[in-house]
Structures are given as structure tokens and as C-alpha cells.
Amino acid sequence: xxxxxxxxxxxxxxxxxxxxxPAATPGNYVAAVTRAxxxxxxxxxxxDGYLALTASGWLQPGANSVGSAADNRFEVPGAPAxxxxxxxxxxxxxxLHLAETRGITIDGxxxxxxxxxxxxxxxGKQQPTRVGFGSSYLYVIENGTQRGLRAKNNDAPLRxxxxxxxxxxxxxxxxxxxxxxxxATPHMLKIAYVTGTVxxxxxxxxxxxxRDGRTWELLPIDEDGRxxxxxxxxxxxxxxxxxxxxxxxxxxxxxxxxxxxNLAENPPCAxxxxxxxxxxxxxxxxxxxxxxxxxxxxEAGK
Numbered sequence: 001x002x003x004x005x006x007x008x009x010x011x012x013x014x015x016x017x018x019x020x021x022p023a024a025t026p027g028n029y030v031a032a033v034t035r036a037x038x039x040x041x042x043x044x045x046x047x048d049g050y051l052a053l054t055a056s057g058w059l060q061p062g063a064n065s066v067g068s069a070a071d072n073r074f075e076v077p078g079a080p081a082x083x084x085x086x087x088x089x090x091x092x093x094x095x096l097h098l099a100e101t102r103g104i105t106i107d108g109x110x111x112x113x114x115x116x117x118x119x120x121x122x123x124g125k126q127q128p129t130r131v132g133f134g135s136s137y138l139y140v141i142e143n144g145t146q147r148g149l150r151a152k153n154n155d156a157p158l159r160x161x162x163x164x165x166x167x168x169x170x171x172x173x174x175x176x177x178x179x180x181x182x183x184a185t186p187h188m189l190k191i192a193y194v195t196g197t198v199x200x201x202x203x204x205x206x207x208x209x210x211r212d213g214r215t216w217e218l219l220p221i222d223e224d225g226r227x228x229x230x231x232x233x234x235x236x237x238x239x240x241x242x243x244x245x246x247x248x249x250x251x252x253x254x255x256x257x258x259x260x261x262n263l264a265e266n267p268p269c270a271x272x273x274x275x276x277x278x279x280x281x282x283x284x285x286x287x288x289x290x291x292x293x294x295x296x297x298x299e300a301g302k
Contacts, residue, residue: 033170033262040265041164048152051159054078054136055151056274058195059088063097066138066149076151078136080104086117086140086149094119094140094147096131105132119147143276144197150274158272158299165266166295168239174261174292178209178218180252189219191230191278194243194269207249207257212288218259219283225251229259230267232280233290240296241270244280247293264293271297 044051055076065072069081076083084098094117098104104111107130117129119142128139136153182205192198207218207227220227229247236242246265249257269277 029172029175030170033260036263037165037167041162045159045162047154049159050268050272050275051162052152052154052156053150053158053272053274054153054156055138055149057149059086059094059140059147059149061088061090063087064149067099074149074151076136076138076149078134078153079138079151080133083133088147092142092145092147103133106130108132143193143195144199146195146197148276163299165297168262168291168293168295170262171292172262174290176209176211176259176261178207178257178259180255180257181206181208182252187219189221189281189283191221191281193276193278195276205252207259209259214288216286216288217283218286219281220249223248227251227257229284230278230280231264231284231286231290233286233288235289235291236280238296239291240294241266243267243269243277244284245290245293261290261292264290266294266297271299 055074057074060073063085064074064087065082065085066074066076066079067082067084068076068079072082074086080100082099083104084096087095087097089095096115096117098111098113098115101111101113106112106115111131115129115131117131117140118126119140120126120128122142128141131138135155136151138149138151141148141150183203186202186204188200189203190198191201201221203219204222207220207229209216218229218231220229222228227249229249230244231247232242232244233240244267246267247259247261247263249259267277268275
């Protein structure tokens with residue numbers, strides 16, 4: 001699935017605690033959730049994360065001017081007034097044509113007048129070419145057939161003065177042991193993104209659980225052996241981010257999967273406008289309020 005890999009979701013608690021059933025909630029559960037929340041914020045604030053993003057946008061075919069001046073197609077803080085142009089070819093290749101090479105680097109080396117910029121690749125596992133200028137740098141990402149610009153500065157205020165999150169009170173009842181129902185054959189789940197693109201993603205099964213006297217289902221994406229749920233609920237748009245929240249779970253074991261909604265996270269696009277995120281598919285839009293996990297992000301602080 002072609003998607004942006006800067007979601008940077010952290011679910012440390014899932015991998016640290018051997019939870020088995022709600023009735024077996026350990027006595028240090030509240031402290032463990034609190035610790036996991038602190039660790040998530042600390043990881044978000046690490047260098048080169050998405051909190052360092054300062055500019056973004058999607059390239060149009062042909063020339064796309066880049067620089068700090070307002071007359072550029074992409075206004076990038078910290079760049080020369082007119083850095084140059086990003087040329088998007090019909091085959092998706094992107095090249096940078098610099099107005100001036102002095103002080104500009106390509107992957108740490110002096111830049112040439114024209115440089116081909118590599119993306120992170122369709123699987124998100126490649127290292128994109130980094131164009132450096134001062135304390136900032138830019139790179140090109142791909143999402144399906146689209147190519148986009150991202151710029152970062154590790155001194156960005158969002159990273160250096162990140163206010164943290166507001167949370168629902170920790171409630172052990174939202175630590176739910178669900179039944180894992182595998183599909184006989186993989187089903188395809190349509191995942192839409194805020195950009196309007198849609199991808200078909202194979203899923204192996206569903207998590208089924210009881211809450212408030214009703215049965216609910218969630219369909220996860222497999223992410224390197226763990227389950228990744230993109231969901232929304234009746235708090236969306238009011239108390240939580242409207243597009244979706246993220247929840248990670250360990251792989252099913254013995255026909256069960258642990259869903260700890262106290263670890264539900266804001267997606268990156270709830271925190272910065274410079275990241276592309278998936279929207280909750282219709283199958284994962286719960287018609288009940290999930291009053292657990294992170295609330296809507298407020299950059300001004302809590």
C-alpha cells in the first residue's frame with residue numbers, strides 16, 4: 001500500500017505488558033499507561049520526526065518553484081528566497097534545478113546545478129534524497145502517482161515547544177480482550193486518504209468485542225506482524241480528531257486480541273498539516289463514544 005510512512009505511531013505499552021484478559025489488569029496499570037504516554041511524546045520529539053515539518057505540498061507536472069519568498073509555488077522557511085525549481089516529469093521522476101548551488105547540499109555533499117531527487121519508494125523503505133540549506137532540508141515523497149515536497153527544521157517551534165496531549169481519564173474497562181475472527185480468504189479494505197486517494201488493502205480478519213450491551217467489530221491492517229486499526233467513534237469532531245484515531249495491538253494469540261483504547265492516538269495529520277493520513281473506513285466508524293486515549297490536539301497547549 002502506497003502511503004506516507006511518517007505516521008510515526010508509538011504503542012510501547014502493547015509490547016511491554018503481557019496482558020491476557022480485562023479481569024487480570026495489573027495493579028500498576030495506570031502507571032504503565034502514564035509511562036507509555038510520556039514515552040510516546042518523547043519519541044515524537046526526536047530529531048527528524050514529523051514535528052520538525054515546516055512546509056509541504058503536492059507537485060504539479062513541470063516546474064514548481066521553491067524558496068522562502070512569497071512568490072514561490074512552495075514557500076519554504078529557511079530556504080534561499082529563490083532556491084530553484086522542482087521539475088516533475090511524466091514518469092514521476094523529480095529533479096531539482098538550483099538557482100544557486102552555494103550553501104546547498106545533496107545528502108551532505110555539495111549540490112550540482114541539476115540533481116535527481118529520489119523518494120522513499122512505493123514501500124516507504126528507501127531513504128529519500130535530502131536537500132540541505134542552513135538548519136533546514138527538504139525531500140520528495142510519493143503517494144501512489146503523486147509526488148510531494150516536505151521540508152523540515154529540527155528547531156521548528158512545534159518540536160522544540162511541543163505542548164503534549166490532553167487525555168481522557170485512564171479507564172481499565174477500555175482495555176478489552178476481543179475475539180479474533182480470521183477470514184477464510186483475505187478481504188480487501190478500502191482506505192481513503194485526506195488527499196482523496198484510495199487504496200485497497202488486504203486484511204486477514206477482524207476483532208469482535210462487546211461494549212454497552214452490543215457487539216462491535218474493527219478491521220485492522222497488518223503492519224509488520226502487529227495490528228493497526230484506523231477507527232473513529234462518536235467523540236470524533238468534538239472531543240477527538242474527526243478523521244480517525246490510531247490504535248495498535250499485538251498479533252492475535254489463542255483466538256484473542258487485546259484492544260487497549262487508553263492507548264488510542266491522534267494521527268500525525270491531527271498535529272501538523274504537513275502529513276498525509278488515512279481516514280477511518282466506514283467499517284471502523286464505531287457508533288459509540290470511545291472515551292479513552294488521546295483527545296483532540298491543541299497546539300496552544302492544554
